[in-house]
Amino acid sequence: MEKTLSERERAMLLRRLHGYLVWVGAEIPKVCVIDERTIPLRELIWRLINKKELTDGEISEIESLIRLLERKESCDEAALADADITEEEAENLYDEAAGILRAIIDLKEIGNRTRQDSDLRRDDLRKKIRDAKGLLRFADKVVSG
Numbered sequence: 321m322e323k324t325l326s327e328r329e330r331a332m333l334l335r336r337l338h339g340y341l342v343w344v345g346a347e348i349p350k351v352c353v354i355d356e357r358t359i360p361l362r363e364l365i366w367r368l369i370n371k372k373e374l375t376d377g378e379i380s381e382i383e384s385l386i387r388l389l390e391r392k393e394s395c396d397e398a399a400l401a402d403a404d405i406t407e408e409e410a411e412n413l414y415d416e417a418a419g420i421l422r423a424i425i426d427l428k429e430i431g432n433r434t435r436q437d438s439d440l441r442r443d444d445l446r447k448k449i450r451d452a453k454g455l456l457r458f459a460d461k462v463v464s465g
Contacts, residue, residue, distance in 0.1 A: 322406040333414050346418035354388050368430050386427050393420040
């Protein structure tokens with residue numbers, strides 16, 4: 321029979337999970353099952369990271385996925401805190417929760433990058449419009465002057 325997690329071990333895992341850099345070195349789960357849906361999480365994030373531009377729909381889906389993952393991580397954390405589980409089950413839950421936190425951080429960075437790229441494109445377009453208007457004013461002065 322496997323040893324169940326002691327209160328001290330449980331507290332230690334939860335404290336580690338709440339650390340600032342828990343996601344460093346954590347591996348994003350290959351797949352994640354949420355609400356009976358199997359999501360190929362690692363592959364999905366890899367595709368999004370390497371995608372040059374995201375549509376508004378994809379950004380919206382990323383935000384929805386972040387909320388789902390936050391709920392899943394919260395459930396894993398609750399199980400670590402309350403469930404009568406073995407040390408091995410606790411380590412597996414901890415690894416999954418840390419990997420999900422890493423996925424959430426990556427997804428948020430992808431969303432931020434997309435917003436920043438969009439802001440830069442918008443600023444660049446405004447500059448081009450301003451330059452074109454200035455050129456037109458200059459041309460009008462030259463022609464009429």
